Amino acid sequence: xxxxxxxVGHYGSGKTEFSINLAIQKKIDYLLDLDIVNPxxxxxxxESFLNEHHxxxxxxxxxxxxxxxxxxxxxxIFLPFQKSDKxxxxxxxxxxxxxxxxxxxxxxxxxxxxxxxxxxxxREQTQTADQxxxxxxxxxxxxxxxITGLVNNSHLLKYTTKDDIIHGNQVVxxxxxxxxxxxxxxxxxADLIDSTLQLSGExxxxxxxLRKTWL
Amino acid sequence: xxxxxxxxxxxxxxxxxxxxCDAFFGYPITPQNEVPEYLAKYMNEHGKVFVQAExxxxxxxxxxxxxxxxxxxxxxxxxxGIALKQEGITYLAGxxxxxxxxxxxRGGPGLGSIQPSQGDYNQATRGGGNGDxxxxxxxxxxxxxxxxxxxxxxxxxxxxxxxxxxxVDGLIGQMMExxxxxxxxxxxxxxxxxxxxxxxxxxxxxxxxxxxxxLEPKELEDHNLRLAKKYxxxxxxxxxxxxxxxxxxxxxxxxYGTMSxxxxxxxxxxxxxxxxxxxxxxxxxxxxxxxxFDQIGENCKGILVTxxxxxxxxxxxxxxxxxxxxxxxxxRSGGVVPEPEEIVSAVQNFEKxxxx
Numbered sequence: 001x002x003x004x005x006x007x008v009g010h011y012g013s014g015k016t017e018f019s020i021n022l023a024i025q026k027k028i029d030y031l032l033d034l035d036i037v038n039p040x041x042x043x044x045x046x047e048s049f050l051n052e053h054h055x056x057x058x059x060x061x062x063x064x065x066x067x068x069x070x071x072x073x074x075x076x077i078f079l080p081f082q083k084s085d086k087x088x089x090x091x092x093x094x095x096x097x098x099x100x101x102x103x104x105x106x107x108x109x110x111x112x113x114x115x116x117x118x119x120x121x122x123r124e125q126t127q128t129a130d131q132x133x134x135x136x137x138x139x140x141x142x143x144x145x146x147i148t149g150l151v152n153n154s155h156l157l158k159y160t161t162k163d164d165i166i167h168g169n170q171v172v173x174x175x176x177x178x179x180x181x182x183x184x185x186x187x188x189x190a191d192l193i194d195s196t197l198q199l200s201g202e203x204x205x206x207x208x209x210l211r212k213t214w215l
Numbered sequence: 216x217x218x219x220x221x222x223x224x225x226x227x228x229x230x231x232x233x234x235x236c237d238a239f240f241g242y243p244i245t246p247q248n249e250v251p252e253y254l255a256k257y258m259n260e261h262g263k264v265f266v267q268a269e270x271x272x273x274x275x276x277x278x279x280x281x282x283x284x285x286x287x288x289x290x291x292x293x294x295x296g297i298a299l300k301q302e303g304i305t306y307l308a309g310x311x312x313x314x315x316x317x318x319x320x321r322g323g324p325g326l327g328s329i330q331p332s333q334g335d336y337n338q339a340t341r342g343g344g345n346g347d348x349x350x351x352x353x354x355x356x357x358x359x360x361x362x363x364x365x366x367x368x369x370x371x372x373x374x375x376x377x378x379x380x381x382x383v384d385g386l387i388g389q390m391m392e393x394x395x396x397x398x399x400x401x402x403x404x405x406x407x408x409x410x411x412x413x414x415x416x417x418x419x420x421x422x423x424x425x426x427x428x429x430l431e432p433k434e435l436e437d438h439n440l441r442l443a444k445k446y447x448x449x450x451x452x453x454x455x456x457x458x459x460x461x462x463x464x465x466x467x468x469x470x471y472g473t474m475s476x477x478x479x480x481x482x483x484x485x486x487x488x489x490x491x492x493x494x495x496x497x498x499x500x501x502x503x504x505x506x507x508f509d510q511i512g513e514n515c516k517g518i519l520v521t522x523x524x525x526x527x528x529x530x531x532x533x534x535x536x537x538x539x540x541x542x543x544x545x546x547r548s549g550g551v552v553p554e555p556e557e558i559v560s561a562v563q564n565f566e567k568x569x570x571x
Contacts, residue, residue: 012221122220123220156393
């Protein structure tokens, strides 16, 4: 994988859970929570857990514990660009609003950077290839960055079936063909992984770290 | 429409559109911001009205105006914002205007926090407005139930000509669940709004006045008695609750909204510990389901009330219990969501938490 990965996508597409799973499985050095949109369910809530996995957490709100709602960024967000031997995942806020702050990184963008678009075709506003492409255009417009790869994260939480996974794969493949963008990962809930399914890209088993166990 | 994955606040917004909402007036506040954000984007597409007002006070008075003209109106806010709307809410109730108010609770009092809470039970069921009035309050526990209730709420508001409140906490607003928007809604006969002040060409020869001012004491008392009669009808028809595992339980937990989901997990753990525990889940908070407490079996050793607040619904349970069973209380506040194990421990150590 590239040294720096920006994770963008529609609200609720699963950017944060994907980022945490990716960071743990790929032994990333830095996870940056740059979500300035959401008040809860942000990766910064897992700071101590990530520390156990030797992942340093850098969050956008350093003040007021981890419970602020203040849209400013830590000066440490540029740290991964200064340490050329470290891997970093940037977990961005949703939609064009959340990816707007990517603009300040544009001078750091090089070949060693991936901008990944997380897609869940069961989200109400990204159910079809047309809707997904519109969402990609709007995120590219606000961030000033080009999406370099797709992540298929299509699921219905505990109601996900095998057919849902296949359907997600079909829709995201259509987007991939129309935009000539590779599908780098297909995220599948760990207990649903089935080697007979022909899924695009690397299959990333997903454990839900932020969701309450009783939900 | 097949199942889709929705965030609670977006679901509230789309369910309002599906419920026939004509207009939204509101002012931003965390943790309900996705409601106006979604509606700002999509009300227009559906040919409906969206206005971001200059304040919560302005928004609720815009609701008054649009409801008075016969529109189906929604406003949405969170704890301190709902506090600001209280004056408008009593005017709406006093003028018998239908509307739907969505309240996504956060920590309090005052500015509090932005984390989930149930600290506005009293605010919702008692209200901070003046006079003998009630708001019909529903507290769903899942996003699906929130959608179904929201869709129906516009009909209920129109039927009784009264504000209806959907009360959820920030967790329901912010979390994701897979949901279906096309579940059927109970059909109600809704008379034409011949009382609406929507221009004399719509009601020739008659001026409709929307008003809550009655200077003559007898006139105002008659008005209050008419309202009281209506509220009695609401109590009779719209009281909602769910009885879970209530066949002769050892203990009963009373919980609503998010807390009832924590309680559902807790009773499964307690079952393994050979304790049979049931749940009374009030769905309508006003009217409060008093009758549910008449159905508690004789072998019940006590009632545990749990809230993400420090003893608000507890008072309604005490009134409904009428001294029949011992009552204990376990609550967390400030934005802390209890884990099922805490509820398990509170049941197992009932005497420690006993209040009555």
